[in-house]
Structures are given as C-alpha cells and as structure tokens.
Amino acid sequence: MKVNHHYFEIQDSYLFATVGKKTAEYKKAHPDKDVIRLSIGDVTRPLAPAVIEAMHRAVDDMSRKETFHGYGPDQTCYGYGALIESIKGSYAKKGVFLETEEVFISDGAKSDLGNILELFAEDTVALIPDPVYPAYVDANVMSGRKVIYQDANEGNGFLPMPDESVHADLIYLCSPNNPTGAAYSKEQLKAWVEYAKRHDAVILYDAAYEYFIRDESLARSIYQVEGAKECAVEICSYSKTAGFTGVRCGYTIVPQALVRDGHSLNKMWARRQSTKFNGVSYITQMGAAVVFSEEGEKQIGENLNYYRNNAKIIADCMDRLGIWYTGGKHSPYIWFKCPGGMDSWTFFDLLLENANVVGTPGSGFGKNGEGYFRLTAFGTEENTREACRRLEAFLSSMK
Amino acid sequence: MKVNHHYFEIQDSYLFATVGKKTAEYKKAHPDKDVIRLSIGDVTRPLAPAVIEAMHRAVDDMSRKETFHGYGPDQTCYGYGALIESIKGSYAKKGVFLETEEVFISDGAKSDLGNILELFAEDTVALIPDPVYPAYVDANVMSGRKVIYQDANEGNGFLPMPDESVHADLIYLCSPNNPTGAAYSKEQLKAWVEYAKRHDAVILYDAAYEYFIRDESLARSIYQVEGAKECAVEICSYSKTAGFTGVRCGYTIVPQALVRDGHSLNKMWARRQSTKFNGVSYITQMGAAVVFSEEGEKQIGENLNYYRNNAKIIADCMDRLGIWYTGGKHSPYIWFKCPGGMDSWTFFDLLLENANVVGTPGSGFGKNGEGYFRLTAFGTEENTREACRRLEAFLSSMK
Numbered sequence: 001m002k003v004n005h006h007y008f009e010i011q012d013s014y015l016f017a018t019v020g021k022k023t024a025e026y027k028k029a030h031p032d033k034d035v036i037r038l039s040i041g042d043v044t045r046p047l048a049p050a051v052i053e054a055m056h057r058a059v060d061d062m063s064r065k066e067t068f069h070g071y072g073p074d075q076t077c078y079g080y081g082a083l084i085e086s087i088k089g090s091y092a093k094k095g096v097f098l099e100t101e102e103v104f105i106s107d108g109a110k111s112d113l114g115n116i117l118e119l120f121a122e123d124t125v126a127l128i129p130d131p132v133y134p135a136y137v138d139a140n141v142m143s144g145r146k147v148i149y150q151d152a153n154e155g156n157g158f159l160p161m162p163d164e165s166v167h168a169d170l171i172y173l174c175s176p177n178n179p180t181g182a183a184y185s186k187e188q189l190k191a192w193v194e195y196a197k198r199h200d201a202v203i204l205y206d207a208a209y210e211y212f213i214r215d216e217s218l219a220r221s222i223y224q225v226e227g228a229k230e231c232a233v234e235i236c237s238y239s240k241t242a243g244f245t246g247v248r249c250g251y252t253i254v255p256q257a258l259v260r261d262g263h264s265l266n267k268m269w270a271r272r273q274s275t276k277f278n279g280v281s282y283i284t285q286m287g288a289a290v291v292f293s294e295e296g297e298k299q300i301g302e303n304l305n306y307y308r309n310n311a312k313i314i315a316d317c318m319d320r321l322g323i324w325y326t327g328g329k330h331s332p333y334i335w336f337k338c339p340g341g342m343d344s345w346t347f348f349d350l351l352l353e354n355a356n357v358v359g360t361p362g363s364g365f366g367k368n369g370e371g372y373f374r375l376t377a378f379g380t381e382e383n384t385r386e387a388c389r390r391l392e393a394f395l396s397s398m399k
Numbered sequence: 400m401k402v403n404h405h406y407f408e409i410q411d412s413y414l415f416a417t418v419g420k421k422t423a424e425y426k427k428a429h430p431d432k433d434v435i436r437l438s439i440g441d442v443t444r445p446l447a448p449a450v451i452e453a454m455h456r457a458v459d460d461m462s463r464k465e466t467f468h469g470y471g472p473d474q475t476c477y478g479y480g481a482l483i484e485s486i487k488g489s490y491a492k493k494g495v496f497l498e499t500e501e502v503f504i505s506d507g508a509k510s511d512l513g514n515i516l517e518l519f520a521e522d523t524v525a526l527i528p529d530p531v532y533p534a535y536v537d538a539n540v541m542s543g544r545k546v547i548y549q550d551a552n553e554g555n556g557f558l559p560m561p562d563e564s565v566h567a568d569l570i571y572l573c574s575p576n577n578p579t580g581a582a583y584s585k586e587q588l589k590a591w592v593e594y595a596k597r598h599d600a601v602i603l604y605d606a607a608y609e610y611f612i613r614d615e616s617l618a619r620s621i622y623q624v625e626g627a628k629e630c631a632v633e634i635c636s637y638s639k640t641a642g643f644t645g646v647r648c649g650y651t652i653v654p655q656a657l658v659r660d661g662h663s664l665n666k667m668w669a670r671r672q673s674t675k676f677n678g679v680s681y682i683t684q685m686g687a688a689v690v691f692s693e694e695g696e697k698q699i700g701e702n703l704n705y706y707r708n709n710a711k712i713i714a715d716c717m718d719r720l721g722i723w724y725t726g727g728k729h730s731p732y733i734w735f736k737c738p739g740g741m742d743s744w745t746f747f748d749l750l751l752e753n754a755n756v757v758g759t760p761g762s763g764f765g766k767n768g769e770g771y772f773r774l775t776a777f778g779t780e781e782n783t784r785e786a787c788r789r790l791e792a793f794l795s796s797m798k
Contacts, residue, residue, distance in 0.1 A: 001568040001599050002520035003660045007667050016473075042469035052462040055682065056455060062645065063451040069645040070441035074415075107506055107647075107677070114675030115514075118541070121401035138674045142517070169400040200400050246461065246468040246681040248506075261402040268406050275537045276513030278506070282645040283454065284680050 006144040013134050015364030022348070023358050036387045037358040038314075038375040041178070041333075043243040045306060048299035051242065051287045058286035069282040077270055078279020079105035079251075083289040087251050090292040096223040099256060102266060104273060105280050105288075106250040109208050109237040114139040115276070116204065116233060116252070119268045120170060121261075127168030129160055131365030131372075133178050133206075140170075153368050158182040158326045158335065162195035171196055173222070174206035176213065179365045179374045180335040181311075181327015186219045193222070196231040202260060203232040208250075211241040211304060213330040229255035233265070240332065242291045242300045249280055249288045307332045310377035310384040317388035321395055332377040335362065339395055347373055354397075355390035405543040412533050414763030421747070422757050435786045436757045437713075437774040440577070440732075442642040444705060447698035450641065450686045457685035468681040476669055477678020478504035478650075482688040486650050489691040495622040498655060501665060503672060504679050504687075505649040508607050508636040513538040514675070515603065515632060515651070518667045519569060520660075526567030528559055530764030530771075532577050532605075544569075552767050557581040557725045557734065561594035570595055572621070573605035575612065578764045578773045579734040580726015585618045592621070595630040601659060602631040607649075610640040610703060612729040628654035632664070639731065641690045641699045648679055648687045706731045709776035709783040716787035720794055731776040734761065738794055746772055753796075754789035 019039055027035055047055075061067040072078030084103045091098050106112045117139055126140045130149040140147045148168060152158040158180040173192060176183040184192075196203050205222040213220050222228045234253040238244035254266045290296045315328030318336050325336035338347040344361030351357050351373075362372030377384070418438055426434055446454075460466040471477030483502045490497050505511045516538055525539045529548040539546045547567060551557040557579040572591060575582040583591075595602050604621040612619050621627045633652040637643035653665045689695045714727030717735055724735035737746040743760030750756050750772075761771030776783070 001523055001601065001659050003662050003664070003667065004518055004520055007518070007670060008662075010670070044464070044467065044469065046464050046467045047461045049462070052458055055458045055461075059451055059454045059458060059682075062446045062454075063448070065443070065445050068443065068445045068642075070443070070642075071644045107679075110677045111675055119403055119406070121403055124400055135674050142671070142674065202400065243467075243469075245470045245677075248677060248680045260400050263402050263407075265402070268402065271406060271409070272541070275534050275541065276510055278509045278644075278647060280506075281647045281680055281683055283458075283682060 004142070006142050010138050010141050013364065015134075015360070019348070019358065019360060022352065026352050033356045035352070035356045035358060036379065036383045036390075038379050038384065038387055039358045039360045040376055040378050042245050042378060043240060044378050044380070045243055045303040047243050047247070047287070048291070048296055048303070050290045050293065050296045050299055054290045055283050055287040058283040062282065072279040072282065072285070074274070076100065077104055077273040077277070079103065080282070080285045080289065083285045086289050086292045091221065091223070094220050094224060096221050098253060101270075102253055102255050104252045104254060104269060105285060106252050107248045107280050108239060108250045109206060109235045110135055112235050112250065112252045113204065113206065115272065116269065117143050117145070117170075118272055119265055120202070124169035125167070126170040126172065127166065128172045129174070129177075130367060131179055131362060131369035132172070133174060134365070136172050149366070151368055152180065152182075154324065154337070159184055159188060161188065161191055164195070164198075167199055169199070169201050171201055171203045172206070173203055174208070175219065176209040176327070176331035176333075178209065179333055179360070179362070179369070181331030181333035182335070183213060183218045183330045185217050186224055187217075189219050189222055189225045189228070193225045193228050193231055197227065200260065201231065202258070202265070203228075205232050205234045207234055208237040209240055209331055210236070211300070212308065212332060215330060218330060223253070223255075229257040231258065233258065238288050238291060241304075242288070242296075243303060244288070247284055247287065249284050306381070307377045310379060310381055313381070313384050313388055314375050314377065317392060321392060334375045334377070336373055336375075338371050338373050339398065341371065344370055344373055351391070351394070355387070355394040357387045357390055403541070405541050409537050409540050412763065414533075414759070418747070418757065418759060421751065425751050432755045434751070434755045434757060435778065435782045435789075437778050437783065437786050438757045438759045439775055439777050441644050441777060442639060443777050443779070444642055444702040446642050446646070446686070447690070447695055447702070449689045449692065449695045449698055453689045454682050454686040457682040461681065471678040471681065471684070473673070475499065476503055476672040476676070478502065479681070479684045479688065482684045485688050485691045490620065490622070493619050493623060495620050497652060500669075501652055501654050503651045503653060503668060504684060505651050506647045506679050507638060507649045508605060508634045509534055511634050511649065511651045512603065512605060514671065515668065516542050516544070516569075517671055518664055519601070523568035524566070525569040525571065526565065527571045528573070528576075529766060530578055530761060530768035531571070532573060533764070535571050548765070550767055551579065551581075553723065553736070558583055558587060560587065561590055563594070566598055568598070568600050570600050570602045571605070572602055573607075574618065575608040575726065575730035576732075577608065578732055578759070578761070578768070580730030580732035581734070582612060582617045582729045584616050585623055586616075588618050588621055588624045588627070592624045592627050592630055596626065599659065600630065601657070601664070602627075604631050604633045606633055607636040608639055608730055609635070610699070611707065611731060614729060617729060622652070622654075628656040630657065632657065637687050637690060640703075641687070641695075642702060643687070646683055646686065648683050705780070706776045709778060709780055712780070712783050712787055713774050713776065716791060720791060733774045733776070735772055735774075737770050737772050738797070740770065743769055743772055750790070750793070754786070754793040756786045756789055
C-alpha cells in the first residue's frame with residue numbers, strides 16, 4: 001500500500017527544538033546564570049475565577065445522574081446554547097451579528113485551521129504570508145496543495161496587501177499577527193475582501209489574538225468589513241484571550257452567505273464536523289461560556305492587561321534603543337530588527353551569551369523573518385523588566 | 400474555486416433523525432403514553448467519583464499561577480505522562496506492552512478514525528463491514544476513497560472473516576461491534592492479522608467497547624494477537640468505558656513496528672497530530688488518568704455492570720422469545736432479527752405503536768441490517784425491564 005507522500009514534502013522545522021537545545025546547553029555550561037525566556041508563545045496567568053467556578057459547577061453536574069451530560073447537541077455540531085449565545089453576544093458588541101448555525105465550537109484554532117482544508121478541491125492554491133505560523137504551510141503541503149507566499153517586510157509594515165497579478169483560492173490572514181504582532185486596519189482588510197471576491201477566493205482569517213486590540217480603527221473581526229461574510233471564515237480561540245491553551249476551546253465562524261462552487265461551506269463544515277468530531281468537553285464549554293460575561297470579561301481583561309503591560313515594557317525599550325519593530329501594542333508579540341544588520345541566529349546567540357535572554361529567531365518563521373527577532377509578553381513582569389534592562393545594557397555596550 | 404466534490408457523494412443518513420421524528424410525532428398524538436427509548440447510544444450514568452475528584456483538583460490547579468498548565472507536553476503530542484502511563488498499565492494487564500511514543504491521547508475515537516485516513520494515499524481501498532457505524536464509510540467517501548464492503552450476516556454471526564480473493568489496503572474492524580454487539584475471538588482476529596500482512600494492509604481496529612468483554616477467549620485488544628503491531632492501529636475511547644461521551648477523551652495506539660511503503664506510520668501520525676491538533680484539556684486528561692487506577696476501575700466497573708445487567712435483561716427476553724440475536728453479553732448492544740421476517744422500519748413502527756418502545760432499525764446501518772433491530776443497554780434498569788415486559792406482551796399477542 002501507499003502512504004500519503006505529501007507528508008514528506010514538509011520542511012522539518014527545528015526552530016523551537018534548536019532554541020531549546022541551545023538554551024539547555026548554555027545553562028549547563030553556566031549553571032549560575034539566571035536565564036530569562038521571552039521565547040514562549042504560551043500563556044502563564046491562571047484562569048479567571050469565574051471560569052474556575054463555572055468549571056467546578058460543570059464537574060459537579062457530571063457527578064449526578066440528573067445533571068449528567070453525554071454527547072453535546074447534534075443540531076449545533078455539539079456546541080451548547082449558552083456558549084454559542086455568549087459568542088454571538090461578544091460579536092454583537094463589535095457590530096457583527098451571527099446566526100446560531102454559523103458558530104462552530106472547536107477544540108482550538110489549530111485543529112480547525114488544518115481540518116477546514118478538507119472542504120476545498122486539492123488543486124486550490126493557498127496564499128500564505130511569509131513570515132508565518134508554520135502550521136498553515138504544513139497543513140497545505142501535507143494535503144498536496146500548492147502554496148504561494150506573500151512577502152511581509154519592513155516596507156509594508158509586515159502587513160502585505162493584495163497583488164492583483166497573483167491568483168489564489170485560499171488566503172491566510174492572521175491579525176494581530178503571529179509572529180510579527182502587526183494588525184490590519186479595517187480599511188486594509190477591505191482591500192483583502194475585495195480581492196477575495198474578485199478571485200472567487202476564501203479568506204481564512206485567524207483572529208486568535210483579537211482581544212489584544214484596543215484601537216477602534218483596527219479590525220477585531222473580518223466581519224467588521226462589509227461583504228466579508230461572503231468570502232471569509234474566521235477562526236477564533238480562547239487560548240490567548242482567556243488563557244485556555246491547556247483547556248482547548250475555540251470557535252470558527254462559517255457564514256451561511258459563504259457559497260463557493262455552488263455549495264454552502266457552512267453546510268460542508270457541519271458535515272465535516274459531524275463526521276469526524278464529537279465536540280468539546282461539557283466542562284470546557286461551561287467554562288468558556290462565562291468568558292464573555294461581564295464578570296468574565298473584567299477578569300480576563302486583568303490578565304490581558306498584565307501581558308499588555310509586559311509588551312509595553314519591551315516596546316518602550318525598543319523605542320529607547322531606536323530599534324524598528326512591529327507589534328507590542330495590540331499583540332503579545334514584539335517583532336524587531338536585529339541591531340547592526342545581524343542575522344537572526346547570530347543575534348540569538350549573542351543575546352543568550354551576553355544578556356542571558358532567550359527569544360525566537362525570526363528566520364525560523366520564513367525567509368522574510370531573517371534579520372528579525374521575536375520576544376513575547378507572556379513572562380512575568382519582573383522578568384520582562386529585567387530582560388529589557390539587560391538588553392539595553394548589552395546593546396549600549398556594543399555601540 | 401472548486402470545493403471538495405467527494406462531500407456530495409455521501410449518502411445522507413436520516414436514520415436517527417427519522418427515529419426522532421417518528422417518536423416525536425407518536426408522542427404528540429399520544430401525550431398520555433409513556434414511551435421508552437432504548438435507541439440511544441449514549442451513556443446515562445454519572446462519572447466515577449474518582450474521576451470527579453481528579454477533575455476538581457485539576458480545575459483548582461488551573462486557578463493558581465504555580466500549578467497552571469498551558470499547552471501539553473510536545474514530545475508526546477500533548478499527552479500527560481500520568482495518563483499515558485495509566486493506559487500502558489491497562490494494556491499490560493491484557494498482556495500487551497507499549498512504548499510511551501506509541502500512545503496518542505485523543506479527543507475521542509471518532510476524530511482519530513476520520514483523521515487517520517490522511518496518512519494513506521488516496522487510491523488506497525477501504526474494506527468496511529456492512530452493517531456499520533456510518534462515520535467509517537462517510538470519512539472514506541469524503542476523501543474520495545473507494546470503499547468495498549464485507550457482508551456481516553446471520554451466517555457468520557455478524558463477524559465476517561477475510562476473503563482472500565478480495566484485496567484491500569485499509570480494513571475496518573470494530574469489536575465488540577457497533578451496531579451488532581458481536582465480538583471477535585482472538586483466533587478470528589489472528590486470521591485478520593494474517594490477511595492484513597499478506598495484503599500489505601493496515602487494520603483500523605475500533606476497540607471502543609472492549610471494556611464490556613469478560614470472556615478470556617475474546618480479544619480485548621488486537622495486539623493480543625501476535626504480529627498485530629506490524630499491521631494494526633487500535634483506536635480506543637473513554638466514552639463507553641468510563642462515561643466520557645460528554646468529556647471527550649480517547650487514545651490511539653500506532654505501534655512503532657507499523658511501517659508501510661517504507662515509512663513509519665507512528666512518525667506520520669505524530670506529525671499529523673502536532674500540525675493539526677493541540678491536545679486534550681489538562682482537566683480531562685487528569686480525570687482520565689484515574690480511570691484505570693484500582694479505585695477508578697472498581698467504580699467504572701459498577702457502571703459497566705449496570706449496563707451489562709440491562710443488556711442481560713434484554714438478552715434473556717430474546718432467549719425467552721426464541722429470537723435470534725448477537726451482542727448483549729460483551730456489549731451494550733443487542734442486535735436481533737425482527738420477528739416474522741418483518742423489515743426493520745415496519746418493526747420499528749409496530750413496536751412504537753404497540754409497546755411504546757423506541758429502538759433503532761438495523762437497515763439504517765447498511766443493507767445487511769435490513770430485517771434486524773438494535774436495542775441498547777444505556778437506559779435505566781427500570782425502563783429496560785418495562786420495555787422487555789411490553790415487548791414480550793406485544794409479541795405474544797402477535798402469535
């Protein structure tokens with residue numbers, strides 16, 4: 001028998017493995033050094049008290065015959081009404097109005113971003129920004145799809161705009177972006193929506209970081225752009241919004257107005273999920289259902305502010321150093337230009353040795369990442385301040 | 400752009416929808432009647448106290464910075480050590496010894512049964528029993544795969560054996576079976592393992608109901624057959640074992656010895672899961688990790704015995720009526736021949752009208768299901784006894 005040979009066309013990424021290995025080696029050689037990791041893309045703050053309470057109640061529900069829950073509701077691909085309503089409410093505050101059938105509860109953005117490719121013919125072409133979250137590319141290559149890249153760089157502020165001369169069927173947009181932290185304005189997304197319509201394409205809009213946005217001119221949902229329901233799927237997650245990386249819950253919006261090749265993508269996705277998925281834990285869903293309540297939003301807001309403050313500490317440091325960067329304001333990521341025209345790995349090594357700070361080399365996210373570096377706001381405030389102090393001292397000493 | 404047209408080659412199944420609709424109509428027309436549903440394939444007993452306790456502890460862990468958990472461990476595709484070790488321990492009791500890297504934690508059997516098809520070339524041919532759990536067929540058709548069927552019928556006790564004249568690449572076996580409740584002996588599975596090896600095929604072994612087995616001659620894992628690690632993936636679930644249908648946790652075994660077309664399927668599956676999956680909730684994993692503890696097994700055993708007793712009540716009823724059936728002993732399902740050579744839907748209607756009992760027409764599971772009927776053991780004991788009393792009264796009146 002033959003296996004799927006497209007699996008072997010993926011470029012193995014050693015990015016995080018190499019970061020880990022180099023860090024471990026340095027620590028072994030210098031056990032006395034206090035190494036600060038600002039490389040992690042994972043949250044560190046505990047869950048909001050309202051979520052904890054709701055999950056305890058849900059666990060108790062599962063302990064009694066009368067309140068026990070088995071499979072979730074069939075009609076909504078296993079999503080509970082309370083959760084779907086809370087998501088619709090959160091969208092309504094952004095001026096976006098959704099039908100219940102348009103909201104699909106998922107176990108996270110990564111699963112849906114990969115699985116949704118099944119809905120499209122194999123000869124559809126994917127347009128993916130470079131630098132990029134590696135899973136977008138890998139999922140396409142594994143399914144045998146042709147991938148074309150759009151350059152994100154200093155010239156366009158790492159926010160590439162459509163090129164009419166290029167045709168694509170699937171367009172990946174992530175805003176605020178991972179890894180660059182750059183966020184599209186509503187005006188910029190309008191150009192993408194128009195491009196998608198002209199090319200009969202579908203935008204796969206990754207909005208995992210939208211809760212970091214506080215500027216009204218920036219888009220918190222692609223559906224804030226008129227006509228986007230006819231050309232975009234939006235993939236959201238509680239991971240960064242509410243610290244759910246270890247809890248696993250997200251939601252994907254597939255509008256009923258999204259029709260391609262004569263077929264409703266909403267109905268196709270419902271079919272996919274009811275055939276190959278059995279929904280998200282009742283306990284998880286009950287926890288997620290209070291995230292967008294008044295109390296929940298206040299509590300997750302405190303965690304988001306903690307990370308935002310860390311991001312500001314790093315951004316202020318870059319400002320003082322006169323280093324070019326994106327992100328930091330509406331994102332937990334700061335993406336900056338390596339000083340002195342250094343390449344990403346050279347800077348990684350120097351920073352580790354001289355400042356004992358670990359970040360992520362931009363070149364690991366694509367060719368346009370070469371010469372850039374990512375720091376994240378997910379550490380503690382104390383470590384973030386100390387890392388910035390060391391970074392400034394080190395770079396001053398280099399001058 | 401083109402969508403994936405294989406999605407429209409699926410036969411829409413109206414089985415459960417029609418059962419629901421007919422039941423609702425009957426209840427509306429006869430509001431005074433007490434209708435008993437023995438059609439459900441979902442558990443009804445609450446979770447074991449040990450699981451509830453472990454999940455409360457895990458929720459508390461998530462409330463404190465010091466014990467908070469983000470993404471699960473990378474090296475094991477996000478499965479926690481305690482859970483993987485407990486699964487290895489459960490296998491060891493069956494005489495099956497697994498490596499940590501061979502155990503993949505999933506959000507349920509259905510997801511993995513569908514997603515694992517990605518590992519195989521599109522022109523691989525799937526051999527699927529008829530009658531069958533509809534998701535096997537749908538997942539294959541949606542990916543454009545050719546499906547051939549093997550007849551399960553009264554002649555082979557609904558346990559089809561390999562036919563050397565037929566070639567297949569992927570072989571679906573489900574034992575104890577859904578919907579028929581029939582369970583393969585180790586001896587019978589040996590023939591399948593030999594067939595798979597001769598045909599360079601891979602067996603996808605769905606063991607979701609293995610905890611219902613209490614007869615040593617029946618297989619609780621395909622790996623109890625020598626050489627199976629070289630030709631089989633085993634898909635397991637806590638859903639029916641521990642009442643996790645609403646909690647979502649399972650495990651899939653992809654042995655390191657399983658190599659096809661020169662490639663390790665274990666490494667391919669690890670790649671698939673790390674690209675398109677982010678693991679199962681920490682809380683869920685901590686709950687699952689105590690299922691196979693001494694205390695956990697005692698408690699889930701009580702629930703399993705409750706269902707087993709219901710199954711026995713139905714099986715005894717069939718014995719008294721002299722009706723041919725499979726299942727009932729090592730399975731929560733009883734699959735019986737409709738009396739008087741009736742077709743499945745005629746019997747459904749008669750049973751609903753005359754005994755106010757709802758079951759599932761066998762014809763909904765495939766052509767070989769015509770003339771058969773499924774009842775499940777997941778109701779209450781009281782309802783199960785009453786349903787059997789009515790069934791006997793009704794069938795006696797027919798004679």
